[in-house]
Amino acid sequence: MNKFRELFNLDLPIIQAGMVWCSGAKLAAASANEGIIGTIGAGSMNKELLDKHILKAQNLISKNNHLLAVNFPLLYHDIEAQLKVALDRGIKIFITSAGSPNKYTKFLKDEGRLVIHVCSSARLAKKCENAGVDAVVAEGFEAGGHNGRNETTTMVLIPEVVNNVNIPVIAAGGIGQASQIRAAHALGASAVQIGSRFVVTEESSAHHEFKNAIINASPGMTKLLMKKYIPVRLLENKFSKDIQELESAGASKEELKTLLGKQRAKRGMLDGDLDQGELEIGQVSGLINNIKTVKELVQEFRLAYQE
Amino acid sequence: MNKFRELFNLDLPIIQAGMVWCSGAKLAAASANEGIIGTIGAGSMNKELLDKHILKAQNLISKNNHLLAVNFPLLYHDIEAQLKVALDRGIKIFITSAGSPNKYTKFLKDEGRLVIHVCSSARLAKKCENAGVDAVVAEGFEAGGHNGRNETTTMVLIPEVVNNVNIPVIAAGGIGQASQIRAAHALGASAVQIGSRFVVTEESSAHHEFKNAIINASPGMTKLLMKKYIPVRLLENKFSKDIQELESAGASKEELKTLLGKQRAKRGMLDGDLDQGELEIGQVSGLINNIKTVKELVQEFRLAYQE
Numbered sequence: 026m027n028k029f030r031e032l033f034n035l036d037l038p039i040i041q042a043g044m045v046w047c048s049g050a051k052l053a054a055a056s057a058n059e060g061i062i063g064t065i066g067a068g069s070m071n072k073e074l075l076d077k078h079i080l081k082a083q084n085l086i087s088k089n090n091h092l093l094a095v096n097f098p099l100l101y102h103d104i105e106a107q108l109k110v111a112l113d114r115g116i117k118i119f120i121t122s123a124g125s126p127n128k129y130t131k132f133l134k135d136e137g138r139l140v141i142h143v144c145s146s147a148r149l150a151k152k153c154e155n156a157g158v159d160a161v162v163a164e165g166f167e168a169g170g171h172n173g174r175n176e177t178t179t180m181v182l183i184p185e186v187v188n189n190v191n192i193p194v195i196a197a198g199g200i201g202q203a204s205q206i207r208a209a210h211a212l213g214a215s216a217v218q219i220g221s222r223f224v225v226t227e228e229s230s231a232h233h234e235f236k237n238a239i240i241n242a243s244p245g246m247t248k249l250l251m252k253k254y255i256p257v258r259l260l261e262n263k264f265s266k267d268i269q270e271l272e273s274a275g276a277s278k279e280e281l282k283t284l285l286g287k288q289r290a291k292r293g294m295l296d297g298d299l300d301q302g303e304l305e306i307g308q309v310s311g312l313i314n315n316i317k318t319v320k321e322l323v324q325e326f327r328l329a330y331q332e
Numbered sequence: 333m334n335k336f337r338e339l340f341n342l343d344l345p346i347i348q349a350g351m352v353w354c355s356g357a358k359l360a361a362a363s364a365n366e367g368i369i370g371t372i373g374a375g376s377m378n379k380e381l382l383d384k385h386i387l388k389a390q391n392l393i394s395k396n397n398h399l400l401a402v403n404f405p406l407l408y409h410d411i412e413a414q415l416k417v418a419l420d421r422g423i424k425i426f427i428t429s430a431g432s433p434n435k436y437t438k439f440l441k442d443e444g445r446l447v448i449h450v451c452s453s454a455r456l457a458k459k460c461e462n463a464g465v466d467a468v469v470a471e472g473f474e475a476g477g478h479n480g481r482n483e484t485t486t487m488v489l490i491p492e493v494v495n496n497v498n499i500p501v502i503a504a505g506g507i508g509q510a511s512q513i514r515a516a517h518a519l520g521a522s523a524v525q526i527g528s529r530f531v532v533t534e535e536s537s538a539h540h541e542f543k544n545a546i547i548n549a550s551p552g553m554t555k556l557l558m559k560k561y562i563p564v565r566l567l568e569n570k571f572s573k574d575i576q577e578l579e580s581a582g583a584s585k586e587e588l589k590t591l592l593g594k595q596r597a598k599r600g601m602l603d604g605d606l607d608q609g610e611l612e613i614g615q616v617s618g619l620i621n622n623i624k625t626v627k628e629l630v631q632e633f634r635l636a637y638q639e
Binding site (some may be wrong): 275 | 472474483484487488491495505506516551556580581583584616619
């Protein structure tokens with residue numbers, strides 16, 4: 026555990042995950058203020074909006090500016106402009122995903138930044154290490170939102186990745202309470218990344234109807250769907266049932282793409298359309314029963330590190 | 333942890349899982365001799381064969397006869413005759429699965445036996461507790477062979493079940509080495525059930541070609557298939573690819589049933605037909621690299637319980 030904490034200069038080895046529509050300046054700043062890595066999700070922002078969020082977060086952070094991170098899905102069309110914005114604003118921690126780690130790692134390392142890449146297999150983790158990243162997030166099948174194709178769960182993925190690389194491994198997927206943090210470290214992880222649980226905080230920008238839907242969700246109410254297009258874990262609603270029906274009938278990638286259309290994620294998670302919106306959330310939603318402040322959550326998580 | 337160990341009178345709270353075609357007398361007896369619960373899988377036996385295996389196991393066990401268990405998939409047509417055989421031979425631990433816990437729990441408890449039921453959701457676990465079982469196995473999505481429909485992984489399922497019942501919870505799915513045992517206990521499990529790792533032992537009755545296929549399997553090479561019929565996790569081979577192709581095209585339950593046909597599991601796991609046989613194994617197969625004796629394995633697992 027020490028290597029990760031030293032490298033990133035923090036006390037609790039926890040990352041609040043960058044998430045589309047849910048993790049803006051407010052959430053990331055609150056996380057950094059509590060001594061964990063707070064991440065702005067750039068995937069739902071253009072470069073102007075990203076710039077605003079970074080600046081706002083930096084103003085909200087009373088100390089720990091070095092703990093502000095940005096998550097960049099590399100498939101974003103304006104990715105280079107986004108990276109430049111974050112570089113110019115002095116962001117230290119770059120978390121990249123959904124693309125090759127070979128693309129920007131060297132460039133960012135040459136700029137003196139810490140780079141973490143998200144992977145869902147031991148094979149890709151090795152590729153990340155070879156590309157020169159400082160750490161990898163290994164994300165299991167139970168995670169919300171976009172997900173890997175081989176469906177390996179956190180319980181199996183973490184030991185596989187730990188066996189395969191020498192850099193710190195950050196466990197993600199299915200982690201939302203102290204017992205799960207402890208389990209992740211038992212599996213060999215140096216740190217954990219937590220997403221879904223932070224969606225249901227005061228500081229998250231998720232629509233309150235989406236937060237309530239997560240609180241009311243029973244166990245087993247998420248499903249990994251859209252496997253022929255881009256696998257994504259969604260909370261059960263009218264939209265997810267429509268996808269399931271199409272998939273069960275053998276729909277093609279193109280048919281799924283058409284159903285997905287545009288702005289479904291914004292509609293669900295930011296605008297609160299619980300019927301027709303895309304509600305990205307992890308399996309751990311079945312264990313989330315209330316809205317908390319980031320301060321309260323991190324206090325709970327701290328218990329995982331005490332005897 | 334104490335409650336389970338006291339109830340079952342054992343040192344290490346580990347169950348060697350009952351598995352079709354792999355866990356006969358030899359494996360179960362070797363496990364019991366090492367101080368863990370050793371389970372004969374009755375799912376692939378008629379009552380005469382089951383009787384032979386129980387008798388043989390009892391002869392092979394030098395001590396710890398109370399640790400010999402039998403696993404009964406309740407959907408088996410001759411289930412009552414099977415239960416009678418085990419009762420008559422003095423089996424103490426009955427592990428039931430694939431059916432309602434209300435069916436035989438009271439009957440078995442009245443006969444003075446310990447009853448464990450296998451479940452894959454917090455809801456079913458509560459039903460098991462109400463039916464009067466002594467403990468539940470909570471089995472995650474990563475487990476080999478037949479599996480639940482809601483795809484909840486061990487990381488999420490164990491806390492859900494632990495929250496929902498007061499009886500001991502046995503974690504299963506994705507557990508094959510000491511770090512994973514530690515993780516399961518961190519999640520709140522009182523014990524663990526381990527299947528796949530025991531398939532690849534000297535004492536398992538799996539065909540040596542099947543054992544070698546598991547050893548050679550890379551991470552990510554199993555898949556949960558047959559979801560429209562009975563979900564089952566299989567190692568990738570010609571047969572599993574045929575299923576995937578059919579499913580991708582929207583095949584019906586009947587078409588899948590026809591492809592499955594009869595005796596596919598025996599053909600794969602006992603007869604070693606790696607092309608056309610059904611190879612039931614868990615995700616943890618990606619972490620299994622050698623054949624061990626049960627004694628060696630249990631020695632390794634013991635490390636999970638030391639500081």
